[in-house]
Amino acid sequence: MNFQIQCALVFSALCVRICLPQKPDMCAGVPGIPGTPGQMGLPGRDGQKGKPGLQGPQGLRGSQGLSGREGPAGPKGEPGKSGEKGPKGDTGPAASMDHELHIRLSELTHRVISLEGVLRLENQIQKAGQKLFAAIGNQVDFNQSLALCYDVGGRVATPKNKAENIAILNFVKKYKRYAYLGITHSETTGLFQYSDGMPANYTNWGENEPNGNGKEKCVEMHKNGFWNDKDCNQNHLTVCEF
Ligand SMILES: [Ca+2]
Incomplete structure (x- = not known):
């Protein structure tokens, strides 16, 4: 071959x-047997920067964050329009107060009537219509009687009808003393008048009274209930009216 x-x-x-x-x-000649593979070489140098990649898909929505701090107050707004008138409300505290006052007034009225009853039972006071009369059995002149009754919130008893005259007479009989009445002679008018200047339109003069011809300025009540014009300096019973 x-x-x-x-x-x-x-x-x-x-x-x-x-x-x-x-x-x-x-x-x-015959070609030799291939040699053993060489050792791995050193890493090559970095390549050039590549082109930008395509935009990736949108990520999932994150959870809601914490609430932020409250911001500063805004400017004051314009006043709103008035609303329609509402229905009438229930009766408020005034009614309950009126009710409480009514109860208190009723209690006080009851107590006053009770005290009046006690005083009348002991003949400390006499009542005629809306008037109350009181006496303590003292003996003073007219001016002192005026002051005494004024100091206790009343005035000298001034009968303006038969019932009031009888109420005063009860004290005259009780203390067996004459009492001055709140009636005096006026030099201006020549008439007997009340303390407010009005003429006395109710009188109960005794026989032949008044006979002072303006010189007897005051009026006293006798034990028979009749009146007599008299000087103001007598010591008489003080009867006050309220
Ligand atoms: Ca007289």
């Missing part, structure tokens, strides 16, 4: 390239 055939059998591929018919001397 010639060399060309051996080449074709053993190394056909190499021989086809190397052992050309026109240059048979170039196929001399």
Whole structure:
């Protein structure tokens, strides 16, 4: 077997390239066994910066954050329009107060009436219509009687009808003393008048009285209930009215 055939059998591929018919001397010798692989080389240098990548898909929505701090107060707004008038409300504290005052007034009235009853039972007071009369059995002149009754919130007893005259007479009889009345003679009018200047339109003069002709300025009640004009400096019983 010639060399060309051996080449074709053993190394056909190499021989086809190397052992050309026109240059048979170039196929001399058998190629050696491939050497062992070399060690891995050092990492290559970094490559050039690549082009920007495409935008990725939108991420999931995060949870709501904590509330922020309260901001500063805003400017004052315009006044609103008046609303429609509402329905009338229930009766408020005034009514309950009136009710409480009414109860208190009723209690006080009851107590006053009770005290009046006690005083009348002991003949300390006499009642005629809306008037109350009281006396303590003293003996003073007219001016002192005026002051005494004024000091206790009343005035000297001034009978304006028969019932009031009888009420005063009861004290005259009880203390067996004459009493001054709240009636005096007026030099201006020449008439007997009340303390407010009004003429006395009710009188109960005794026989031939008044006979002082303006010189007896005061009026006293006798034990028979009749009146007599008299000086104002007598010591008489003080009877006050309220
Ligand atoms: Ca007289």
